[in-house]
Structure formats: C-alpha cells, structure tokens
Amino acid sequence: MSPETTVGPLQLSLALALIVTAAATLYSRHRLTGVVLFLVFGVFLSIYWGVIGAPDVALAEAVIGTGVTGALFGYTATVMPRPAHDRRGSIARTIAGLAGGAGIGAGLGYFLTRAAAAPPGGSGEPVGLTGQATAAVPATGVEHPITGVLLNLRSYDTLMEMVVLLSAATVAVAFAPRSDAGSSTRGGAPASEQRGPAAPPIVRGFVSLVAPVVLLFAAWLLFAGSTQPGGAFQAGAALAAVMILVQTSGVGRLRIGPAMICLLLLGVLAFIAVGLGGLVLGDAWLLLRGEHAGTVTIALECILAVTIGASLAAVFLASAGRRR
Amino acid sequence: MSALLPAAVLLPVITALACLALPRRAQPISGFLGGLASAAVNAAVVVAVTSHGVLEHHMAGWAPPLGIALRADGLAAAFVGLTGAVGFATLVFAASAEATTGRRTGFWPLAMLTWSGLMGIFLAADLFNAYVALEVLGLSAVGMVALGGRGAPRAALRYLIVAVVGSMLLLTAIGLVYAATSTLDMDLAGQRLTAEDGWLPLVLAATGMGLKTALVPMHAWLPPAHAGSPPAVSPLMSALVVKGSFYLILRLWLDVFPRNDAVALVLGVLGAVAVIWGGVLALAQRRLKRIVAYSTISQVGYLFLAFPLLNLPGHQPAMVSAVVAMALAHGLAKAAMFTAAGALMLGTGTDHVDGLVGAARSEGVLTAGMILSAVSLIGLPMSLGFTAKWQYLEVALQTGAWWIVLVLLTGTLLAAGYLLRPLAALIRDSDTHEEVGQAEIGPRPAAQRWVPLALGAMAVGAGLFTTDLTALTSIGWG
Amino acid sequence: MIELSVASLTLWTGALLTGLALVRLLTVEDLIARLIALNLTGGGTLLILVGLAARTEPVDPVPQALALTGIVITVAFTGVGLILVRAVDDDERPSRSADGRAHGHDEEANA
Numbered sequence: 001m002s003p004e005t006t007v008g009p010l011q012l013s014l015a016l017a018l019i020v021t022a023a024a025t026l027y028s029r030h031r032l033t034g035v036v037l038f039l040v041f042g043v044f045l046s047i048y049w050g051v052i053g054a055p056d057v058a059l060a061e062a063v064i065g066t067g068v069t070g071a072l073f074g075y076t077a078t079v080m081p082r083p084a085h086d087r088r089g090s091i092a093r094t095i096a097g098l099a100g101g102a103g104i105g106a107g108l109g110y111f112l113t114r115a116a117a118a119p120p121g122g123s124g125e126p127v128g129l130t131g132q133a134t135a136a137v138p139a140t141g142v143e144h145p146i147t148g149v150l151l152n153l154r155s156y157d158t159l160m161e162m163v164v165l166l167s168a169a170t171v172a173v174a175f176a177p178r179s180d181a182g183s184s185t186r187g188g189a190p191a192s193e194q195r196g197p198a199a200p201p202i203v204r205g206f207v208s209l210v211a212p213v214v215l216l217f218a219a220w221l222l223f224a225g226s227t228q229p230g231g232a233f234q235a236g237a238a239l240a241a242v243m244i245l246v247q248t249s250g251v252g253r254l255r256i257g258p259a260m261i262c263l264l265l266l267g268v269l270a271f272i273a274v275g276l277g278g279l280v281l282g283d284a285w286l287l288l289r290g291e292h293a294g295t296v297t298i299a300l301e302c303i304l305a306v307t308i309g310a311s312l313a314a315v316f317l318a319s320a321g322r323r324r
Numbered sequence: 325m326s327a328l329l330p331a332a333v334l335l336p337v338i339t340a341l342a343c344l345a346l347p348r349r350a351q352p353i354s355g356f357l358g359g360l361a362s363a364a365v366n367a368a369v370v371v372a373v374t375s376h377g378v379l380e381h382h383m384a385g386w387a388p389p390l391g392i393a394l395r396a397d398g399l400a401a402a403f404v405g406l407t408g409a410v411g412f413a414t415l416v417f418a419a420s421a422e423a424t425t426g427r428r429t430g431f432w433p434l435a436m437l438t439w440s441g442l443m444g445i446f447l448a449a450d451l452f453n454a455y456v457a458l459e460v461l462g463l464s465a466v467g468m469v470a471l472g473g474r475g476a477p478r479a480a481l482r483y484l485i486v487a488v489v490g491s492m493l494l495l496t497a498i499g500l501v502y503a504a505t506s507t508l509d510m511d512l513a514g515q516r517l518t519a520e521d522g523w524l525p526l527v528l529a530a531t532g533m534g535l536k537t538a539l540v541p542m543h544a545w546l547p548p549a550h551a552g553s554p555p556a557v558s559p560l561m562s563a564l565v566v567k568g569s570f571y572l573i574l575r576l577w578l579d580v581f582p583r584n585d586a587v588a589l590v591l592g593v594l595g596a597v598a599v600i601w602g603g604v605l606a607l608a609q610r611r612l613k614r615i616v617a618y619s620t621i622s623q624v625g626y627l628f629l630a631f632p633l634l635n636l637p638g639h640q641p642a643m644v645s646a647v648v649a650m651a652l653a654h655g656l657a658k659a660a661m662f663t664a665a666g667a668l669m670l671g672t673g674t675d676h677v678d679g680l681v682g683a684a685r686s687e688g689v690l691t692a693g694m695i696l697s698a699v700s701l702i703g704l705p706m707s708l709g710f711t712a713k714w715q716y717l718e719v720a721l722q723t724g725a726w727w728i729v730l731v732l733l734t735g736t737l738l739a740a741g742y743l744l745r746p747l748a749a750l751i752r753d754s755d756t757h758e759e760v761g762q763a764e765i766g767p768r769p770a771a772q773r774w775v776p777l778a779l780g781a782m783a784v785g786a787g788l789f790t791t792d793l794t795a796l797t798s799i800g801w802g
Numbered sequence: 803m804i805e806l807s808v809a810s811l812t813l814w815t816g817a818l819l820t821g822l823a824l825v826r827l828l829t830v831e832d833l834i835a836r837l838i839a840l841n842l843t844g845g846g847t848l849l850i851l852v853g854l855a856a857r858t859e860p861v862d863p864v865p866q867a868l869a870l871t872g873i874v875i876t877v878a879f880t881g882v883g884l885i886l887v888r889a890v891d892d893d894e895r896p897s898r899s900a901d902g903r904a905h906g907h908d909e910e911a912n913a
Binding site: 007011012015018019022023025026027028031034035038041045048052054056057060061064065068069072073076077080097098100101102103104105106107108109112113115116128129130133134145146148149150154157158161164165167168171172175233237308311312315316318319320321 | 806807808809810811812813814815816817818819820821822823824825826829830832834835837838839841842845848850852853854855856862863864865866867869870871873874875876877878879880881882884885887888889891892
C-alpha cells in the first residue's frame with residue numbers, strides 16, 4: 001500500500017460498495033438474503049484488500065472469511081430459513097440503526113484518523129517494523145515476509161491461533177451430531193433423514209470433478225506461501241471447502257469420528273513438537289533457523305493445513321447437525 | 325529457567341489434546357494427571373520468580389520488538405499461582421463424578437484450554453499475543469458454558485457475542501498503540517506512548533475488558549452464563565476466567581498506558597456502583613448459584629474500585645498488592661462457594677435456598693467450607709478478603725477518599741446479608757420450621773466435600789501470608 | 803477530489819463498518835443475523851488495524867499477519883456461534899407450538 005498516494009475512483013467506489021452492501025446485509029429481512037448479501041460483501045472486501053496491496057489478507061478473506069464462513073452461514077440459513085422476523089423491523093428502526101451506526105462509525109473514524117495522523121513516537125522511532133522484519137526474513141528459511149512473520153518471527157502467535165481453532169474443534173466434537181440413530185435421545189430421526197436430501201446426480205458429478213481441482217488449488221496455495229501470497233490457513237480453508245462440498249452433495253459421508261479427531265489434534269501436536277525441538281536443539285522454544293528451517297516450515301505448514309481443514313470441516317458438520 | 329514459561333502455557337494444551345483423543349470415561353484420569361503436572365509447573369513459576377526475580381523467554385529466539393517475549397514478574401506469578409490452586413482443586417472436584425461436568429463430553433479438554441488461555445494472558449509481554457491468548461480463553465470458556473443444561477446454549481451464545489465485542493475493542497486499541505509506537509511489546513510501547521496518543525486506546529481497551537469482566541453496567545450476561553454452567557464449570561468461570569480480562573486491563577494500565585485520572589475515576593465509580601448494585605441484586609436472589617453469580621458482579625466492583633487509588637503517586641505498590649490480594653481472595657472463596665453449591669445441587673437436585681434447609685446436618689464438611697468462604701468474601705478479620713479490604717481502606721483513608729471507605733463498608737454489609745441467608749438455611753434445624761422439610765441430600769463423594777473446604781481454608785488462611793504476597797507482587801517493578 | 807490517502811480511506815471504511823455492524827449486533831434479535839453482524843464488525847476492525855499501520859513503503863508485513871490471524875479467529879468464533887445456534891434450536895424446539903409456526907423463538911433473544 002502506498003500510504004501517501006491519494007485514492008483513485010476504484011478504491012473509492014469499492015469502499016462505498018462495502019458500506020452499502022454492509023448496510024443491506026445487516027438490515028435484510030430474511031436470513032437467506034442476508035447470507036447472500038454477506039457473500040457479496042465478502043467479495044468486495046477481498047477485492048478491496050487486494051487493491052490496497054494486501055494480497056495475503058485478500059486471499060484469506062476470500063477463502064476463509066467469505067468461502068468457509070459463507071458455507072457455514074449458507075447451510076444453517078437453508079435448513080433454518082425462518083425469516084429473521086424482526087417484528088419491530090420497521091423502516092424507522094432501520095433508519096435509526098443506520099444513523100446510530102454511522103454516527104458511531106464517524107466518531108470512531110474521526111478519532112482514528114486523528115490518531116493516525118500524529119507522527120509516531122516523535123523522536124525518530126522507526127515507523128512500523130517493516131525494515132527489521134524484512135531484514136530478518138532470510139534467516140527464517142522462507143522468502144515471503146508474511147509467512148516468515150507467521151511461522152517464524154511470531155510463530156507463537158500462530159501456535160496460539162491453532163489453539164483457538166482447537167477450542168472451536170473441541171466444541172464441535174462436544175456438539176457432534178449423534179450419528180447412531182439408537183443413541184439419539186431426542187428427535188430420533190432415522191439415519192437416512194439425518195443426512196438431509198441427497199443432491200441430484202449431476203451435482204454429485206460436478207462435485208467429483210471440482211473436488212480434485214480445489215485440492216490442487218489447496219496444494220498450490222500451500223507451496224506458494226513460502227515465496228508469494230498463500231499459506232497454511234488459506235490452503236486449509238480450501239481443504240475444508242472440499243470436505244464441505246463432498247459432504248453436502250452426498251458424494252461422501254464425513255463424520256466426527258476417531259479419524260477426524262486425530263486430524264484435529266495433529267497440527268497443534270506437531271507445532272508443539274517443533275517448539276520443543278527448538279528448545280532442545282537451540283535455546284528457545286520454537287527456535288527455527290539454519291539450513292533446514294525452510295524444510296521444517298513447509299512440513300509444518302502441510303500438517304497445519306490438514307488440521308485447519310479438518311477443524312473447519314468439523315465445525316461445519318457440528319453446526320449442520322441433525323435436522324428434522 | 326525461563327523455558328518454564330512456555331511450558332506453563334503448552335502443558336495444559338497437551339493435556340487437552342490427550343483428553344480429546346480419549347473416550348469420556350478415560351478423560352478424568354488424563355485430565356487429572358495433566359492438571360497435576362500443570363499445577364506443578366505453575367508452582368515452579370511462582371517459586372522461580374520468588375527466588376530469581378523476573379523471568380523472560382524470547383519465543384523462537386527473536387527478541388522484541390520483532391519477536392514475542394513471555395515474561396513473569398511478581399504480578400503475573402500471583403495470578404499463575406491462583407490458576408494452579410483453583411484449577412487443580414476444580415479438576416479434583418470434576419473427577420469426583422461425571423455429573424459435575426455437564427451432559428456432554430468436552431469439559432476436560434475445554435477446561436485445560438481455558439487454563440492454557442489464562443497462562444497465555446498472564447505471561448504475555450506482547451500486546452497482540454495477549455489478544456490471541458484472550459481469544460483462547462474466551463472461546464474455550466464459551467464452550468464450557470454451553471455444556472450446561474437447558475438454556476445453556478443461549479447463555480453461551482450471548483457470552484460469545486460479549487467476548488467477541490470485547491476483544492474487537494481491545495484489538496482496535498492494540499492497532500492504535502502499534503500505530504503510535506511501532507511496537508507490540510508492552511514495555512517498549514509503554515515507554516513510547518504519550519498521553520496524547522494513549523487516551524483513545526485506553527478507553528477502548530478499558531471498555532472491552534470491562535465488558536468481558538462484567539463491570540456494571542455491562543454485567544447482564546454474567547448471571548445466566550455463570551449460574552447455568554455445569555457444577556465444575558461455574559468455579560472456573562467465576563474464579564479464573566473473569567480474572568483473565570481483569571488482569572489484562574490491570575497489566576496495560578500499569579505497563580502501557582500513560583496515567584489518566586479521568587478514566588480511573590470512571591472505572592472507580594462504576595466499580596463502586598457494581599459493589600452496591602451487585603450486592604442488592606444478590607440479596608434478591610432465591611437460588612444459591614444465582615446468589616453466588618451476582619456476588620461476582622459485586623466483587624468485580626472491588627477490583628475496579630482500585631483504579632483511582634492505583635493512580636495516586638506513592639501508593640501504587642500498596643494498591644497493586646491490595647488488588648492482587650482482592651483478586652486472589654475472590655478467586656479462592658468463589659471457587660469454594662461454587663463447588664459447594666454444585667455439590668449441594670447434585671445432592672438435592674435443587675439449588676433453591678429453601679430446598680437446602682438443614683443440609684449442614686449431613687454435609688458438615690461442605691458447610692464448613694462454605695462458611696470459611698463466606699468469611700473471606702464478607703471480609704471478616706484474618707481472612708485474605710479482610711487484608712485486601714484493609715489495604716484498600718488504608719490507602720483510601722490516607723488520601724481522604726471517603727467515598728471509597730463508604731463503598732467498602734456498604735459492600736461488606738451487603739455481602740454479609742446475601743451470604744448469611746443461604747448459610748442460615750443450611751444450618752437451620754428443620755424441626756423448628758415445620759413448613760419446610762429437611763433437605764434430602766444424597767451422599768456426596770469425598771472430593772465434593774473436601775474441595776470446598778480446602779479452597780475456603782486457603783481463602784481464609786492466605787490472610788496470614790499477606791506480607792509474602794506483598795513481597796511477591798513487588799517483584800519486577802515499583 | 804479531496805486529498806484522501808489510502809490509509810485514511812481504509813480507516814474511515816473500517817470505522818463506518820464497525821459502527822454500523824456494532825449497532826446492529828447489539829439490537830438485532832435473530833441469532834443468525836447477529837452472527838453475520840459479528841463478522842462484519844470483525845471485517846471493520848481488521849480494516850482499522852491495517853489502515854492504522856499502513857504508513858510505510860513497502861507494506862509492513864506485521865499488521866497483515868495480524869489481520870490474517872484475526873480472520874481465522876473470527877471464523878472460529880462464527881463456527882462455534884452457529885453450533886450454538888443449532889443447540890439453541892434443538893433446546894427450544896419442544897416449546898414451539900404444534901402448528902409449526904416458529905414464534906416464541908427468535909424474539910427471546912435479548913441484550
């Protein structure tokens with residue numbers, strides 16, 4: 001991003017589109033409409049990230065923030081399509097909400113831009129960490145600075161982020177739909193109904209074709225991450241997308257069983273193992289330098305991607321659950 | 325030595341992984357063993373800080389500002405110790421019967437992830453890392469709340485929204501601090517942040533953490549989440565999870581943000597309102613777990629009441645010691661109260677105060693634990709709760725902050741009022757009150773009797789070690 | 803056109819998004835709409851985060867890495883939120899009237 005340049009019409013219209021679709025999403029009267037508008041918003045947002053020079057964030061927003069999140073919302077809104085019958089959802093209320101929100105946003109924006117305009121530190125402090133981070137990246141064994149930050153300089157953050165995902169996956173396991181009809185205490189829907197309607201053959205055929213392509217895309221994202229935008233999280237989300245497609249189309253049956261649980265554990269376990277390795281071979285947890293650093297990073301990213309994919313898929317399965 | 329710090333964060337995670345991999349029947353034993361090991365690491369951190377001073381570990385070998393440091397000073401060590409004691413005691417309680425952990429699996433891994441999140445916050449020396457650890461804590465705590473009975477998912481969902489909004493406010497604050505100081509390291513940011521740049525992130529962070537700590541008027545989410553949780557979850561939520569977000573705002577207040585009297589006053593006044601309003605609400609409750617939950621709102625008020633006093637030059641070390649004593653006293657006593665309430669609820673099938681009449685006759689040990697806990701919560705002499713309030717009182721009197729003296733006294737009376745009623749019901753002999761029968765209480769496993777007693781005894785007994793606590797909290801600064 | 807840097811535009815967009823979504827988050831009753839509002843608040847917050855740090859050339863990789871982390875954390879919370887929405891639905895279904903109309907469900911949400 002070149003901060004000094006003034007914005008062109010593209011950036012400005014994208015920003016406007018973001019605000020307008022956000023308002024429309026927030027105040028849509030039906031769940032499904034809201035979800036569709038949310039997807040549109042997500043597309044605009046990822047384009048905006050790309051335009052302002054943050055391609056990694058753009059990719060993550062597209063695949064995770066819009067793709068996987070959209071699938072999660074979409075499925076729930078489809079099986080629970082009851083309108084968000086906001087009884088008092090009158091025009092007056094909508095206008096009041098928009099006005100209040102815009103007011104708060106304007107206040108926040110005013111203070112934020114004022115804060116950002118002040119010269120940082122004042123006494124010749126470096127602006128941001130760009131220089132230091134770029135200088136340190138070669139030691140991490142990867143070329144792409146953001147991957148270097150995520151998996152080396154600030155790898156502990158990424159480890160804790162994996163723990164956040166593990167927490168979500170644990171909740172998914174606790175709320176996993178009971179796949180055995182016998183053990184389900186309430187509802188007691190027969191097994192065939194639990195699966196929801198099977199997609200028509202053409203859809204299943206399409207999914208069988210598309211799934212390998214998306215898998216390839218995931219692999220590309222993973223390996224691209226060491227030199228250019230992409231990485232474990234984007235690849236993991238693409239993996240999750242494949243699993244969700246396979247599940248919803250009826251091509252395959254996934255369930256939160258022992259195999260899935262193993263995949264959920266693997267990433268954090270491997271990460272902690274790398275951390276311990278750093279302590280034993282070096283003198284700090286997670287220390288990763290030298291000639292093998294790049295290889296270890298790529299191997300770790302592969303495992304992380306699998307766990308990220310499995311975690312997101314498990315969350316999807318638990319939220320899709322057993323329907324009437 | 326400093327390599328202990330990441331171990332304190334990651335050992336609970338490994339325990340959580342083991343619990344997740346095992347079937348529900350085997351989870352208590354692995355959780356218990358992992359909890360024991362984690363508690364030992366926590367104790368080791370406290371001992372190491374006491375004997376060696378501040379510990380600091382540079383993760384991945386990168387020093388701040390580029391890398392992330394973990395740091396344990398006396399303040400952090402005190403909370404690390406609290407987590408070890410309360411966490412382990414609650415795990416023993418949870419291992420006593422499956423019914424303590426709710427109707428679904430998930431308690432053991434989620435409890436250990438909560439533990440890990442807490443350690444991550446207490447040991448964080450990096451702003452963004454503290455945010456990520458806070459999210460670990462928030463999400464695992466939401467999961468634990470959801471394990472409760474009917475109504476728990478809705479309470480958990482409400483708590484989730486609160487948790488996310490609070491973290492987003494914090495994240496915006498962190499962005500502002502980074503923009504102003506070009507670093508995420510707390511100490512460096514504290515050195516570089518000017519009063520001019522500091523007020524907006526302070527307001528945002530204080531609002532966010534106030535929301536997550538249930539500071540009045542942002543408290544309405546707490547009672548359903550804390551009272552509706554399974555018996556083994558409520559003590560963790562109230563004694564520890566609430567402390568996570570409070571610790572963070574205290575840490576930022578002391579290390580990062582420039583002094584700001586206006587914000588201190590607002591926080592103090594809200595704390596004062598919380599002490600009184602929370603107490604009044606607790607008086608109005610008829611169910612034991614809800615009384616204890618509303619009491620948390622009141623006790624959180626005391627924590628925020630410290631901010632105006634923390635700002636006074638010359639009194640800061642004394643007030644840090646006081647607020648730590650207050651947090652520890654509340655943690656220990658509230659864990660005792662919630663484990664006791666949970667055991668009574670499992671034994672009688674109700675936590676309605678009228679349904680507990682005469683329970684002391686068969687559950688003497690448990691009742692003794694509740695009495696000790698109440699002694700500390702009210703703040704009767706010799707207990708840790710007393711010494712904490714006494715330290716507040718000293719500073720307030722020296723500086724002429726009479727309103728704080730008044731709040732302390734009123735809060736003490738209110739606590740006596742809302743705690744004596746359920747205790748009186750337990751002790752009351754049902755013969756003299758024919759209209760209510762004696763509570764039928766099923767035999768409780770030994771752990772459910774002795775854990776509340778042990779925690780209550782700690783809440784009272786720790787009052788004898790106030791000087792050691794003051795010495796501990798002063799390590800590393802001031 | 804007014805002098806407006808990309809960083810300021812990003813900040814303003816993020817602030818407006820956050821404001822709009824936050825108000826809706828706190829007022830809407832439908833649980834799914836609430837989770838969508840939560841996601842938009844998250845998007846706004848990340849725009850603010852990157853907009854605040856966008857003052858260098860080339861781009862500072864640290865705030866971008868933070869934004870990536872933020873996106874992943876948001877999806878974790880959203881997923882758990884939707885699991886809970888389903889649990890609430892299961893929890894409260896028996897209390898719904900027999901004719902299948904779903905009143906008494908969404909409007910219970912408060913705060």
